[in-house]
Amino acid sequence: EVQLVESGGGLVQPGGSLRLSCAASGFIFRSYWMSWVRQAPGKGLEWVASIKEDGSQKNYVDSVMGRFTISRDNARNSLYLQMNSLRAEDTAIYYCTRDIVLATAIWFDYWGQGTLVTVPS
Amino acid sequence: SSELTQDPAVSVALGQTVRITCQGDSLRDYYVSWYQQKPGQAPTLVIYAKTNRPSGIPHRFSGSSSGDTASLTISGAQAEDEADYYCNSRDSSGDHVIFGGGTKLTVL
Numbered sequence: 001e002v003q004l005v006e007s008g009g010g011l012v013q014p015g016g017s018l019r020l021s022c023a024a025s026g027f028i029f030r031s032y033w034m035s036w037v038r039q040a041p042g043k044g045l046e047w048v049a050s051i052k053e054d055g056s057q058k059n060y061v062d063s064v065m066g067r068f069t070i071s072r073d074n075a076r077n078s079l080y081l082q083m084n085s086l087r088a089e090d091t092a093i094y095y096c097t098r099d100i101v102l103a104t105a106i107w108f109d110y111w112g113q114g115t116l117v118t119v120p121s
Numbered sequence: 122s123s124e125l126t127q128d129p130a131v132s133v134a135l136g137q138t139v140r141i142t143c144q145g146d147s148l149r150d151y152y153v154s155w156y157q158q159k160p161g162q163a164p165t166l167v168i169y170a171k172t173n174r175p176s177g178i179p180h181r182f183s184g185s186s187s188g189d190t191a192s193l194t195i196s197g198a199q200a201e202d203e204a205d206y207y208c209n210s211r212d213s214s215g216d217h218v219i220f221g222g223g224t225k226l227t228v229l
Contacts, residue, residue, distance in 0.1 A: 102170070
């Protein structure tokens with residue numbers, strides 16, 4: 001059974017940092033792209049970042065470029081999101097996802113339950 | 122960048138058919154996928170690559186696409202289908218991922 005379990009969320013002051021983790025199990029982690037998707041309170045889904053199977057390619061939404069870093073440890077079956085210079089608008093539930101990536105499509109076939117990051121204004 | 126547009130809210134009578142649409146230029150080049158999200162839960166994939174249904178998703182869910190518009194159709198909507206629905210695809214650059222703003226489905 002595929003499982004994705006996020007951790008590391010919490011309350012952090014503006015300008016602060018936080019590192020999110022996602023522990024994956026039930027599939028061959030090193031064979032899949034992985035992503036972080038967030039959802040602000042009462043709002044829709046927003047893709048944040050994706051990382052290739054071997055970590056050689058990383059993509060980010062413009063609003064987090066230069067502040068957030070996605071990484072992975074295939075030996076530990078873990079995905080990470082280092083978040084620096086946090087802003088109030090980064091407040092959201094952050095979901096870890098397993099990705100299916102084709103030249104003509106990308107979709108998220110498994111999602112974790114999410115971890116809440118709160119940055120007060 | 123590009124965007125995907127969805128109607129904010131749609132309603133359907135119990136047992137009737139409803140179509141939820143997603144419109145965007147990137148859909149001319151990239152396949153769409155659809156997610157269902159119930160309150161307090163993580164999203165669940167219901168349709169991928171335009172028309173494909175993951176195992177465990179009821180057959181009443183189907184997907185289609187033409188030009189710049191994709192549709193999620195629920196044939197014979199059930200009370201448990203009441204949820205938010207989101208579409209996604211690659212953006213026009215191909216490197217980024219975009220989501221529609223979501224459609225809140227109410228089953229009357």
